[in-house]
Amino acid sequence: MIRCEGLACSHPGAQGRPVLQGVELHLRRGELVAVLGPNGSGKSTLLKAMAGLLPPLAGSMLLGGAPVHRLPPAVRARRVACLPQQLEAPAGCTVRDLVLMGRHPYASFWSGLTRADREAAVDAMLQADVLHLADRDAARLSGGELQRACIARTLCQQTPVLLLDEPTANLDLAHKAALLQVLQRRHAAGTTVVCVLHDINLAALYFHRLLFLKQGRLVLDGPPQQVMRQTALEFIYETPLVVMEHPLLGLPQVALAPGDVPAAARTVGPGSWRH
Structure with missing residues (x-):
């Protein structure tokens, strides 16, 4: 499903300096994976590389055997949904409209949004517990509410791969647990789920495979019982x-x-x- 071989990658703020180096990784279809490590270790960079948002400096990042950054944007958006770390909502955009953006990769010029698209949005809002906020201005939500609305948009894409950068940030305990249970259900249905997290304990409770980065290198990879050693x-x-x-x-x-x-x-x- 996702394979990176000898991956080196940077981002605009690094001015060409490799943020990731020599990453070797193979994620099979339907895996439930958490990416962990200290600040600045390359977690978000790895997720963006998986999403095709950052081209490799060296090596490769493949999705289904194809370089993911070379896929046409519309094709990539039907295969990978990505929740970024920095969230924002357009002014005057309701939560419903924000979530429906997740259906744009499937809409055509002639048909626009269909009834199935709107039903998918309602289902995603239910899963993220924002249906009661559907008609609210998304730009006026609290941090936690906006987080859940953007999660709903990501779920609404209904892609075989879900990439989420710190999805539990700004969420209270109940909503953290509810979100992680949603991700477990998506995993059980065959979706590949990769999350960047800072909470090691949540990762150990809800994820089957943990990846630990340090200074841009993958230094630990395996189930919690195997890798969480003092x-x-x-x-x-x-x-x-x-x-x-x-x-x-x-x-x-x-x-x-x-x-x-x-x-x-x-x-x-x-x-x-x-x-």
Whole structure:
């Protein structure tokens, strides 16, 4: 589905300097993946490269075997939906209109939006809990409401690949849980879901595969039980951590630890998580 080989990539703010280097990655159809790592590690750059918004400096980023950045925009928009980190709504645009933008890749000059398009928008607004805001001016929403409206627009595209950059930002706990459950259902239906997150614990609870970046390189890749180890995470984040078991699910969870706590005392779960 998505494959990058020896990928090096930059963005306009980096003035040609590689932000990602030597990334080797293969995502199969229907995977549920979280991308994590410190600030500036290249998470958003990787997501934009997957979306075809940034061309490779070296190597390749392929979607279904084709270089994704070379696909015609309309074709790409029917295959990949991307929620950016920076969100904005056009002035005077209602939430309903904003969500319906997700159907534009399917509309023709002659037919415009169809009944099926409008039903897809209603379904997406229900999933993102913004149907009650449908007639509100999107530019006047709170940060969390705008986040959910833009998520609804992304869901409304109904693409086989969903890319979301920090989708839980600005959301309260209930809406975070509801969104992650929506993404799990999309995954169960065969959609490939890739999310950039900062919350390692949410990623461990809801995602099957975690990718950790550090200084533009992919340094960890695997299921939570395999990659969430104390020494590895302390290397990535450069701060003392405690790795413990979730009290109900037995999955690894992480907490900050004061620097004077001995390393041997900082793993509460299985001993294998220490190393």
